Amino acid sequence: MEAMQITIAHLLPDLLNLYGDRGNVLCMKNRLIWRGIEAEIVEHPMVESFSLSDVDIVFLGGGSDAEQKIAALRLSEYEKEFREYVESDGVLLAICGGLQLIGEYYQSDDESIKGLSLVDAYTKSGDKRLVGNIVIESELPGITGSFVGFENHGGRTYIGSHAPLGRVINGYGNNGDDKFEGLVYKNIIGTYLHGPVLPKNPILADYILTKALERKYRTPIILPQLDDTAETRSHDYLINRFR
Ligand code: GLN
Numbered sequence: 296m297e298a299m300q301i302t303i304a305h306l307l308p309d310l311l312n313l314y315g316d317r318g319n320v321l322c323m324k325n326r327l328i329w330r331g332i333e334a335e336i337v338e339h340p341m342v343e344s345f346s347l348s349d350v351d352i353v354f355l356g357g358g359s360d361a362e363q364k365i366a367a368l369r370l371s372e373y374e375k376e377f378r379e380y381v382e383s384d385g386v387l388l389a390i391c392g393g394l395q396l397i398g399e400y401y402q403s404d405d406e407s408i409k410g411l412s413l414v415d416a417y418t419k420s421g422d423k424r425l426v427g428n429i430v431i432e433s434e435l436p437g438i439t440g441s442f443v444g445f446e447n448h449g450g451r452t453y454i455g456s457h458a459p460l461g462r463v464i465n466g467y468g469n470n471g472d473d474k475f476e477g478l479v480y481k482n483i484i485g486t487y488l489h490g491p492v493l494p495k496n497p498i499l500a501d502y503i504l505t506k507a508l509e510r511k512y513r514t515p516i517i518l519p520q521l522d523d524t525a526e527t528r529s530h531d532y533l534i535n536r537f538r
Pocket of ligand 1: 313356357358359360363390391392393395447448449450451
């Protein structure tokens with residue numbers, strides 16, 4: 296049987312890549328390769344055009360407000376393609392500024408940046424930045440336990456009727472008020488967790504990889520276990536700091 300293969304698109308890495316976000320892409324690639332699954336990362340910088348038709352995982356990282364504004368304009372050219380990709384169960388991981396970009400709009404201090412409207416979420420910037428380590432309890436279907444990360448955002452996101460990725464145990468989450476963190480819609484996962492988030496939360500990484508493989512190969516996938524001793528230690532270290 297031919298080896299399975301996954302293509303991961305890192306969109307606008309020259310604009311959207313904060314606090315080690317690229318580590319998520321490397322983590323996904325390595326966790327596939329360690330299991331004998333072929334994996335390729337394709338980076339699409341600002342000046343390049345792209346297509347999502349042969350992509351299995353889309354990654355959007357975080358960015359400053361200035362970078363986000365440029366990214367929003369560029370991505371808006373692909374709104375229809377994004378919608379088709381998401382509605383056909385395409386996997387999309389969006390971190391922080393990326394999460395804000397997939398929503399309806401991001402209202403910064405002086406202007407409103409239109410998002411891709413892939414989800415019914417919106418974001419407004421607030422006075423104080425929400426910064427620090429964060430622990431959330433998973434709300435992902437079938438996944439129990441906690442996810443850890445680092446957040447640093449001025450924006451407050453409201454996710455309407457969408458399910459959150461998790462509930463805040465320590466930290467701020469989407470807006471510092473409703474205890475929701477991130478959002479899940481179809482195979483979109485949006486979150487404020489930098490860190491990067493996936494190496495510290497291998498269960499979340501494998502959830503995303505499983506969704507991508509199941510969509511591509513149309514068969515249930517159970518990924519073989521990996522030795523996650525180091526990953527689990529860094530996850531638990533952060534949890535213990537809050538105790
Ligand atoms: N510019 C956004 C905010 O501050 C996103 C920041 C980020 O991606 N870390 O809310």
